Amino acid sequence: MHGRTIDALALDNYQRAARVILANHLVTRTYPDRIALPLIRRWATELREDLAELFGYRLEVTETTARVFPVLDHLDAGRPARTPAERVFDRRRYAYLALALAALGRAGDQITLSELADQVAAYAGRVDGLELATDRAADRDAFVDAVGWLTARGALALADGDAGGWASDPDAGEALYDIDRPVVFALFRPPRALQHLHSVRGLLGEEATGTTVTAAGTTGAEIARRVRRALVERPVVYAEDLAPDERPALAQERLVAEVELFTGLRAERRAEGVALIDTSGRLSDVRFPGTGTLAQVALLLAGEIADRVLDIDHPLPRRHPVAEPDAALADQLDEAIPESTVFAPLAETRAAAAPADDLDPPDDFQAQGDRPTPGYPLIERTWLRETVQALADRYGTTFAAQWQADVARLTTEVVALLERLRLVRTIEEGLLVLPALARYRGAVVTVRTKRAAELFVTAADTYGPGGTGTEGN
Template identity: 80%
Template sequence: MHGRTVDALALDNYQRAARVILAHHLVTRTYPDRIALPLIRRWATELREDLAALFGYRLEVTETTARVFPVLDRLDTSRPARTQADRVFDRRRYAYLALAVAALGRAGDQITLSELADQVAAYTSRVDGLELATDRTADRDAFVDAVGWLTHRGAITLADGDASGWANDPQAGEALYDIDRPVVVALFRPPRALQHLHSVRGLLTEAAMATSGAAPAPTAAETARRVRRALVERPVVYADDLAAQDRGVLAQERIVAEVELFTGLHAERRAEGVALIDSSGRLSDIRFPGTGTLAQVALLLAGEIADLVLDIDNPLPRRCCAPDRGEALAAQLDDTIPESSVFAPLAELRSLDPPEREPVSPEPDQDQTAARPVAATYPLVDATWVRETVQALADRYGATFAAQWQADIPGLATEVVSLLERLRLIRTVDDGLLVLPALARYRGAVVTVRTKRAAELFVTAADTYESDRPARKGTD
């Protein structure tokens, strides 16, 4: 591992490069900023070897791009594509994005926005239920959001015109883009040809597929790499979420220390699991605690939930954690695969269903029962209590909220709960939410509300929320 041999004065620089490439996977001359690519290129050899040894990732570095090809152990919905206004992509925007990448791969050095739209519209005619009608405002807005995502990452660069002008009136507005072909090529590099897959599970690592009987059991080295991947990909790694062999690896000091040395982050260890604390902000896609109404209300709600859980006079009911949504998500995605697009003669995975097994006796022997681990249970908070608590917070501090949330408290409650779930502080269930152990580190939140003084005529009231706990950031 090169982190042990890099000069002490340069170690921080190396760790910063590691955090950048782990956070973004694709680095270009302008994305995420102009200093990222030179930083990655400086340490390209060391990063390539350490990423392969520690995580099983492959790093490709060129003059204009740096691309990490990760290993997928599970399906993850916590990092969706977002618009420039921070709205989550819907299915239509994802479809336009995929088709735009396909069109750019066949284009020349430049393309106009209307030409790109015409090509994408032609592609949509081959997909049932999908259409890009440039005379519809909603379709144009969704298409421009997909183009904006590509522009932000440097796949295309605006040379002339204005995309918003075209979105407002395609007859009067136009935009011309330069195409950066290496970035376009680097954007879409699936580990397997999609036309050869009958299931989205075929994109997962061989070790993950082993649980379905489609691959042999992983070796000790592969298990260690899987645990290290979990540490840098999840905000919190709970031991109860891991397989039995993975829990033993997570408990090893050496495994966690290697990730700390590579990333420069501090690992917070608890009996329930491990979390990397990112005070640098270079590995996190979510800053928490943070600024803005959602982050601030989420911190306040976390404090309220912690107080409720710690109230010994009114103990909460407990329930086993809900099963991982990965299998349900995989089934939903598999149902949407058009069979006509699958190239059957070269199909790599015709079925990933577990093999048939002998029926299990309804009365296992005593030794089997003793060896079976006891499922962890977590406090259950009623959904009604959550809504009422968010409403109470709005009644108390609502004047300091962003205008859109002042008018939509139910929507605010939904988004706040979603944020806490992305941070793996809670798990939502049908009738409420399960409180996960990491939420306890945000108990005792302190609120300070600044109000304008009489001499300050034009100062807008603002609030700040401070925690007596160190700030931890999400590392999805």
Template identity: 80%
Template sequence: MRGHKIDTLALDNYQRAARVVLANHLVTRTYPDRIALPLIRRWATELREDLAELFGYRLEVTETTARVFPVLDHLDAGRPARTLGERVFDRRRYAYLALALAALGRAGDQITLSELADHVAAYTGRVEGLELSTDRAADRDAFVDAVGWLTRRGAITLADGDAGGWASDPEAGEALYDIDRPVVFALFRPPRALQHLHSVRGLLTEEAAASSVSPHPTTAAEIARRVRRALVERPVVYTDDLAPEERPVLAQERIVTDVELFTGLRAERRAEGVALIDTSGRLSDIRFPGTGTLAQVALLLAGEIADRVLDIDNPLPRRSGAPDTGEALAEQLDDAIPESTVFAPLTELRSLDSLDSLGKEHLPDPDGLTGHAVGGVATYPLVDTTWVRETVQALADRYGATFAAQWQADISGLATEVVALLQRLRLVRVVDAGLLVLPALARYRGAVVTVRTKRAAELFVTAADTYGPDTSGTEGN
């Protein structure tokens, strides 16, 4: 590992480059910021060797881009594309994004927004169940969101005009974009030719794709890489979620130490698993605890759940829960693979309309939050859906005046999004009857809440005044 040979004074700089490249598989001159690409280019040789040795990843660095080609061991729906306003992409936006990339790949050095929309609209005519009509405001908004995603990553740069003006009135508004062709070509680089795949599992590692069909011999080095990949890709790695041959590897000091040295993060080890704690904020896609209504209510709910689990007078039932291997998601994606057309009609993969509709996830920690083995199968505390909804409503009754306006009027939606956040952090796993409580949630028990309010004598609010619950806790990844 090249990190062992880097001077102590330069190691922090190298680790920052490693965190950036792991968090952003595509780095350009402007994305995620203007200092990221020069930083990665400075350490390109060392990063390339260490990424290959530790994780099996391939790194390509050019003058204008740095592209990581990761190895996928499982499907993960927890990192969706998002709009500039942080809304999750829906099916239509994903489709427009893919078709816009195809159009840009055939374009010259510049293109207007209306031209790009015309190309995408023409492509949608070949796709059953998809359409882009510039006469519909919803279609224009979705298309502009896809264009904004490309703009943020530097694939196209606004040269003149305003996309928002075009979205409001395509007859009066227009925008002109410069096309950065190396970024466009770097964005879509699948590991295999998609038209040759018969299953989405073909995008996974050969070992993962073959595991459901027949045993596949794996070397000790590849097992170690799988464990390291899990450490940097998951908020928490629970021992029970790993394959039998991977569990002893997670307990090896060197495996975790190598990842700590490469990333500069600190590993928190427990009997149930390992979590890398990112206090830098440069590797995590979710900062928790954090600001905003969702993060603060999630922390409050985590504390309430921990108290409920530890209530010896009202013990919770326990239930086993198999880890989510992504098989259900793979089956849904495979159902959308076309047989007679270019693309099959797009289908909903997941609904967040209700708490019960959330996907099912993981578990076990100290003080009653540890999983218990019954007949060789781990079981975990189960809090029912009704209790979760009532608790979120109680939190809203107590702190609702400090919530963002959209959540004050939608407590049910708030409960759904808060649980989704806790599940993405692998603190709970959603099952039919409620939530299985995972061990890492215990580190957020005992959150202290202070509500700061404006003094009656004040006429104006100073910048230091806040109107939300000031929740304190330990920074996680």
């Protein structure tokens, strides 16, 4: 591992490069900023070797792009594609994005927005249930969001015109884009053709060598790489979420220290698991605690939940999660796969479901030194709604306008944020409170108000509920 031999004065620079490539997977001349690619290129050799050794990732670096090809051990619904306005992509936007990439791969050096839309519309017409009708505003907006995603990453660069004008009126507006072909090529490099898969699980467990890791052939080095991947990909790694053969690796001081040295982050250990704390903000895609109504209400709600859990006079019931979220998500995605598009001659056989005995810890699990947990505290939905409503009544004047009149949606979004951070887990009966949430108990609220004699408020005087806490990954 190169981190052990890099000079102490240069180590921080190397760790910054590691965080940038792990956080973005694709780095171009303009994305995520203009200093990222030169930083990656400076350490390309060291990063390539350390990423392969520690995580099994493959790194390709060219003059214009740097791309990490990760190994997927589980499905993650917590990091969707987002529009420039931070709206989550829906199925239509994902479809337009994929078809736009296909069209750009066959285009020249420039293309107009209307020409790209026509090509995507032609491709969409071949897919059952999908259509891009440029006379419909909703379709145009979705298509422009997909183009905006590509533009943000440097695959397209606006040369003339305005995409917003075209979205408002395609007869009056137009936009011309330069195409960066190396970026387009780097963006779409699937490890397997989707038409050759019956299940999304076929995309999981792909090692850098291109071979699938099976349970029977797993080695100690492969187990260690899985645990390191979990540490940099998940906000919190709970021992209970790992396979029985991976839990001892999580407890190894050396393994966690290697990830700390590579990333420059600090590991916070608890009996239930490990979390990497990112105070730099260069690896986390979500800052928490953070600014904005959602982050602040989430912190307030976390404090309320922690107080409720610690109320010994009114103990909460405890529940075990019934099914793993990954399994449920995989089943949902598999149900959406149109079997008519699978190319049967090269299709892989659908993986048989593992027997129930293989999904649960063995009977002698406790005898192996691990104690089964008594379950997680359960917060009922009624209490949750009442608590968020109480927070809105108390601090609502400091909320963003869109949330003041829609407390129900605010509740949904705040819970989604806490679940994305692996602080809670949603089940049918309510919320399961996960151990890491205790980290944010005791939040201190300060509400800043305008001075009576003040006519205008400066940016420094804007007010809202705030809390203390540590920046977390």
